[in-house]
Amino acid sequence: MKDYTFRKGIELLALCEQAKLPIGEIMLLRELDESERSRDEVLGEMAKNLETMRASVEEGLSGGLRSVSGLTGGDAARLRAHAGAGESLSGGRMLEAVAASMAVVEVNASMGRIVAAPTAGASGILPGTLLACAKRRGWSDEALLLALFNAGAVGLVIAKNASISGAEGGCQAETGAAAAMAASALTELSGGTPAQCLHAAAMALKNVMGLVCDPVAGLVECPCIKRNAIGAANALLCADMALAGIESLIPFDEVVLAMKSVGRLMSPDLRETARGGVAATPTARAIAKRLEE
Amino acid sequence: MQNYGVFDIIGPRMVGPSSSHTAGAAKLGLMARKIAGEDVKKAKITLYGSFATTGPGHGTDKAVVAGILGLAQDDPRLRYSMLLAREADVDATVELSDEPVDHPNTARIELEGADGKKTLLIGQSVGGGNILVTNVNGLEMKFSGEYPTLIVRHTDVPGVINMVTLILAKEQINVAFMRVFRQGKRGGACMVIETDTPVGERVRQLIKDWCDPVTEVFSV
Numbered sequence: 001m002k003d004y005t006f007r008k009g010i011e012l013l014a015l016c017e018q019a020k021l022p023i024g025e026i027m028l029l030r031e032l033d034e035s036e037r038s039r040d041e042v043l044g045e046m047a048k049n050l051e052t053m054r055a056s057v058e059e060g061l062s063g064g065l066r067s068v069s070g071l072t073g074g075d076a077a078r079l080r081a082h083a084g085a086g087e088s089l090s091g092g093r094m095l096e097a098v099a100a101s102m103a104v105v106e107v108n109a110s111m112g113r114i115v116a117a118p119t120a121g122a123s124g125i126l127p128g129t130l131l132a133c134a135k136r137r138g139w140s141d142e143a144l145l146l147a148l149f150n151a152g153a154v155g156l157v158i159a160k161n162a163s164i165s166g167a168e169g170g171c172q173a174e175t176g177a178a179a180a181m182a183a184s185a186l187t188e189l190s191g192g193t194p195a196q197c198l199h200a201a202a203m204a205l206k207n208v209m210g211l212v213c214d215p216v217a218g219l220v221e222c223p224c225i226k227r228n229a230i231g232a233a234n235a236l237l238c239a240d241m242a243l244a245g246i247e248s249l250i251p252f253d254e255v256v257l258a259m260k261s262v263g264r265l266m267s268p269d270l271r272e273t274a275r276g277g278v279a280a281t282p283t284a285r286a287i288a289k290r291l292e293e
Numbered sequence: 294m295q296n297y298g299v300f301d302i303i304g305p306r307m308v309g310p311s312s313s314h315t316a317g318a319a320k321l322g323l324m325a326r327k328i329a330g331e332d333v334k335k336a337k338i339t340l341y342g343s344f345a346t347t348g349p350g351h352g353t354d355k356a357v358v359a360g361i362l363g364l365a366q367d368d369p370r371l372r373y374s375m376l377l378a379r380e381a382d383v384d385a386t387v388e389l390s391d392e393p394v395d396h397p398n399t400a401r402i403e404l405e406g407a408d409g410k411k412t413l414l415i416g417q418s419v420g421g422g423n424i425l426v427t428n429v430n431g432l433e434m435k436f437s438g439e440y441p442t443l444i445v446r447h448t449d450v451p452g453v454i455n456m457v458t459l460i461l462a463k464e465q466i467n468v469a470f471m472r473v474f475r476q477g478k479r480g481g482a483c484m485v486i487e488t489d490t491p492v493g494e495r496v497r498q499l500i501k502d503w504c505d506p507v508t509e510v511f512s513v
Binding site: 027028030031034035042045046048049052067068069107108109110111112113114115116117118119120121123126148149151152153155156159160164165167181217218219220221274291292 | 296300302304305306346351355369371420
């Protein structure tokens with residue numbers, strides 16, 4: 001039986017090259033080997049994730065949500081209304097994807113149901129960008145499922161060689177990883193090659209290198225919801241750059257290792273402990289104190 | 294976690310906002326309910342460390358209660374668990390403690406069943422929605438709940454491990470991980486056996502019948 005295991009991006013590209021298959025398909029074959037489950041079972045499990053993602057985007061865009069703490073909610077619907085008014089600077093398509101991404105994290109903050117991708121705090125970027133673009137482009141659910149496997153492959157390389165946890169690597173490891181995953185998936189869905197997918201992922205991760213995790217009052221709300229907004233824009237932009245033929249000068253695998261070492265250099269105050277960054281501002285401290293009472 | 298599958302990256306499906314503070318907390322509650330093995334009438338929950346400081350904002354209290362009521366980590370009713378508890382006539386109280394603990398996300402769950410049987414679970418939410426149970430009914434132990442888990446309480450005497458594992462072997466049940474804990478030489482002890490396939494009532498009864506030093510057997 002053929003071995004589909006890979007640890008590095010370069011190994012993943014070699015597998016794609018040998019089998020003449022896209023990244024999503026290789027990741028699916030790897031999962032079939034590892035889990036000893038059938039193709040239908042594994043695709044069925046991913047279809048449940050896609051269904052939950054779609055429901056979370058719709059719930060969040062319908063508006064009227066408030067987070068458990070009462071700090072956030074309603075911004076996704078606000079942005080979508082602005083996008084629809086036709087006066088936006090970034091363009092309707094971009095803003096629809098960004099609003100959809102924020103919607104999922106607002107649902108998360110209100111104790112709604114989401115799919116961690118790769119984490120709950122970064123759960124908006126992948127579904128928001130994929131589903132908003134699928135609407136415009138007419139991508140089928142079958143194509144979207146394989147795109148989720150593609151994103152899974154990129155997330156896997158980051159998780160194995162660096163980290164996808166804010167406590168270990170800061171926000172770069174969460175929304176940075178999510179943006180890299182989404183950029184790669186969008187590139188594959190748009191007809192890009194496996195190499196272009198990893199260029200898109202590398203560029204997305206580079207763009208937020210050093211981003212700290214500084215949750216106000218320790219909650220997955222501020223600045224997480226807006227970090228998902230910039231993560232979605234980052235993913236779309238990097239996918240477009242890769243599709244335009246722009247390459248990352250630094251290979252994906254090296255960017256991942258650089259991200260890991262930046263995470264290690266970061267003070268623990270900047271890694272999810274709510275002791276640094278915007279979490280340490282007077283306003284954030286006042287909010288935290290108010291919520292404790 | 295060394296070997297990631299695709300669903301460790303795209304997943305789990307869960308109720309937010311935090312995999313450790315919400316999904317893991319719900320799992321701890323559900324584990325306590327499974328160990329109690331029956332409908333719960335009373336629940337006293339104590340949250341420590343970061344569970345206590347940021348728990349209320351993450352719905353940690355609601356998540357633990359939801360688990361105790363039998364709801365899974367992705368059940369959308371999780372956010373209404375306090376209401377569901379009242380409807381089900383379950384007296385659930387949550388206390389926040391600033392006592393120091395080993396792990397920042399620790400919960401202590403005391404349950405009382407309809408017939409007055411008491412169950413105690415202490416556990417940690419260790420990240421990504423994964424949990425580690427560290428104490429059941431006063432006995433120190435460690436297990437994750439990722440596998441079907443058989444817990445055997447027994448007296449610390451030679452040969453008891455052999456007796457139990459022989460029965461499992463005869464029943465074609467493969468042991469994935471196994472640890473033995475004891476309170477002292479020849480005192481109360483406990484085996485935690487994580488298996489690839491669940492251990493049913495019949496096999497549990499066999500263990501009770503054939504192994505004299507065994508005092509209690511249950512699966513979660």
